Amino acid sequence: MKVGTRRARPASGLSGLDGRIKVLVTEDAHFSHAAAADWLGLGVDNLVVMKPNAERRSDLQRAAEDMDRILRDGHDIGGILLNGGTTYDHAIDDIAGFVKLRNDLVQRHQLQYVPHIHVDSVVGWVWLMFRNYDFDENELGIGREALRLIEKQTRRIEGIALADSWGVDFHKGVGGCPVDCSFVLMNNKLDFERLRKGGNPVADIHQLAGDFSSYSPVDYTLETSRAGGKALAALAALHSLGLDGYRRVLARVIEATVTLRAEVAKHGDMAVINEHALGYQTMVRLFPPESVGDDRRNLELTSSDDQVAKFTVQVNRYLKEFFGWDNRTRMNVNAGGVVYSFSKKYITTPSGSDISGLKFYIVSPRTDPEHAVKAVEVIRSRKDEFDNTVWRARGIKP
Numbered sequence: 001m002k003v004g005t006r007r008a009r010p011a012s013g014l015s016g017l018d019g020r021i022k023v024l025v026t027e028d029a030h031f032s033h034a035a036a037a038d039w040l041g042l043g044v045d046n047l048v049v050m051k052p053n054a055e056r057r058s059d060l061q062r063a064a065e066d067m068d069r070i071l072r073d074g075h076d077i078g079g080i081l082l083n084g085g086t087t088y089d090h091a092i093d094d095i096a097g098f099v100k101l102r103n104d105l106v107q108r109h110q111l112q113y114v115p116h117i118h119v120d121s122v123v124g125w126v127w128l129m130f131r132n133y134d135f136d137e138n139e140l141g142i143g144r145e146a147l148r149l150i151e152k153q154t155r156r157i158e159g160i161a162l163a164d165s166w167g168v169d170f171h172k173g174v175g176g177c178p179v180d181c182s183f184v185l186m187n188n189k190l191d192f193e194r195l196r197k198g199g200n201p202v203a204d205i206h207q208l209a210g211d212f213s214s215y216s217p218v219d220y221t222l223e224t225s226r227a228g229g230k231a232l233a234a235l236a237a238l239h240s241l242g243l244d245g246y247r248r249v250l251a252r253v254i255e256a257t258v259t260l261r262a263e264v265a266k267h268g269d270m271a272v273i274n275e276h277a278l279g280y281q282t283m284v285r286l287f288p289p290e291s292v293g294d295d296r297r298n299l300e301l302t303s304s305d306d307q308v309a310k311f312t313v314q315v316n317r318y319l320k321e322f323f324g325w326d327n328r329t330r331m332n333v334n335a336g337g338v339v340y341s342f343s344k345k346y347i348t349t350p351s352g353s354d355i356s357g358l359k360f361y362i363v364s365p366r367t368d369p370e371h372a373v374k375a376v377e378v379i380r381s382r383k384d385e386f387d388n389t390v391w392r393a394r395g396i397k398p
């Protein structure tokens with residue numbers, strides 16, 4: 001966001017922002033994007049949220065309309081922040097499509113600057129490890145469905161080569177480093193220059209011995225003193241795991257995810273609500289016993305009907321009760337079995353209700369498909385126990 005606003009307002013480091021800069025973010029963006037808009041003085045009201053399609057990828061056509069409107073209204077675009085692996089679905093936007101859209105926009109509106117495109121790829125970067133993998137040869141012997149998902153996702157993340165900047169979290173998922181270990185990469189060195197303290201009249205860095213060093217480790221960030229440990233941790237992880245190490249770990253969690261989803265699908269009162277997701281996160285919905293045979297179960301993600309909205313709210317209540325009970329009586333007391341979390345709002349459905357889900361996020365490189373089978377067995381038996389001893393006893397009706 002900082003680089004993007006500097007592109008649109010080169011003097012903003014001195015003059016501040018004038019309230020006429022808009023930044024485009026995605027509907028499923030991490031909350032840190034809004035927090036950054038606040039901290040930077042850009043203002044959360046100046047974020048324009050791009051709508052997603054059914055796969056939770058940002059809709060290009062609607063984003064084009066948003067951008068045209070922003071410019072027609074006399075505002076400028078201080079950045080376009082794309083999905084590069086969302087928190088829930090690991091959704092990656094059509095990066096090449098957005099770059100083309102941005103370039104066309106520059107031509108059409110005769111812009112004097114090129115709006116910056118950043119991809120929040122702190123989760124999705126790891127699929128880059130498969131960029132040169134021979135998917136036909138499949139040397140690692142990855143299972144067919146997992147391989148299909150990995151190839152599709154790899155083709156999507158490759159687009160970051162066309163973006164202006166992107167992020168890497170080595171502490172997430174299969175990154176292999178302790179929290180926190182993050183990087184931001186600029187594809188063009190000029191964008192780093194836009195942040196430099198030294199190359200910029202805003203800050204006088206006379207306390208540093210610039211005359212005797214052409215390189216300053218404090219130049220690009222807010223802080224001055226900074227440890228190098230994190231960079232070394234990342235380097236150590238890259239060298240010790242290597243390309244195939246990362247590939248194997250990622251393939252394992254994807255294979256376990258494929259099994260987990262298939263196991264959930266065997267139960268009529270459970271559903272995976274992010275089947276389209278190519279990553280290793282699975283959102284599961286459990287339905288109360290009274291709802292067996294209720295057609296609304298299949299309509300929650302697509303219908304705008306009021307009755308479906310009502311049903312979604314009721315199932316959310318059931319799911320929250322179930323999670324609270326399972327957490328209290330098993331997970332929080334370390335009684336064994338799978339550990340998962342509760343997401344109050346996976347997405348907002350077309351009926352306007354927020355839909356909740358149980359979030360299964362496989363991160364251990366030692367996870368095998370058998371663990372996924374066991375996980376669903378635990379959920380099955382816990383659900384039966386909850387339905388029979390808690391839910392029915394309370395006489396709560398859906």
Ligand SMILES: Cc1ncc(COP(=O)(O)O)c(C=O)c1O
Nearest residue numbers: 030032085086087120122169182
């Ligand atoms: C897509 C995405 N972006 C950004 C973040 C923030 O990451 P962190 O504060 O761990 O670097 C997260 C965290 O889950 C995320 O999922």
